[in-house]
Amino acid sequence: MAVRKIVKIGDELLRKKSKPVKHFDEDLWELLDDMKESMYKNDGMGLAAPQVGVLRRCVVIDVNGLYAELINPKITFQDGEDIEEEGCLSVGSFHGRVKRPYKLTVEAYDRYGYQFVLSGEKMLARCVCHELDHLDGILFVDKSLDKDKYFKK
Numbered sequence: 508m509a510v511r512k513i514v515k516i517g518d519e520l521l522r523k524k525s526k527p528v529k530h531f532d533e534d535l536w537e538l539l540d541d542m543k544e545s546m547y548k549n550d551g552m553g554l555a556a557p558q559v560g561v562l563r564r565c566v567v568i569d570v571n572g573l574y575a576e577l578i579n580p581k582i583t584f585q586d587g588e589d590i591e592e593e594g595c596l597s598v599g600s601f602h603g604r605v606k607r608p609y610k611l612t613v614e615a616y617d618r619y620g621y622q623f624v625l626s627g628e629k630m631l632a633r634c635v636c637h638e639l640d641h642l643d644g645i646l647f648v649d650k651s652l653d654k655d656k657y658f659k660k
């Protein structure tokens with residue numbers, strides 16, 4: 508396992524769309540292990556593959572001690588709304604409010620290629636949405652209610 512360098516905002520790689528994972532092999536496991544280690548090293552709650560320079564649809568999250576790896580994730584249900592501040596390891600010290608669903612259900616594959624379903628509320632829903640946005644080249648500052656403060660810096 509190795510801590511990988513986090514790609515920062517301004518790098519166009521963060522703006523690209525990631526491709527689905529096709530092979531659930533040792534290369535994927537190494538990537539996931541490195542993402543996990545990099546997330547913990549940086550005190551993050553989630554990390555998406557593009558943030559370590561890999562344009563593949565996988566994310567790792569750790570919300571309230573629940574660690575999960577989501578490969579080729581897809582949100583299948585969402586409901587309600589919730590506004591809280593978010594930050595991002597690729598953005599730095601800026602935190603801004605973002606409106607997210609209050610609860611959601613996501614379908615994904617684990618590292619062995621088995622499909623599973625994860626449901627959650629509040630922080631879990633927020634974290635999943637934030638990380639899945641990364642897979643489509645979207646950063647939280649794009650949709651933050653406080654984005655004017657960020658972009659006028």
Ligand code: ZN
Binds near residue numbers: 594596597637638641
């Ligand atoms: Zn982020």
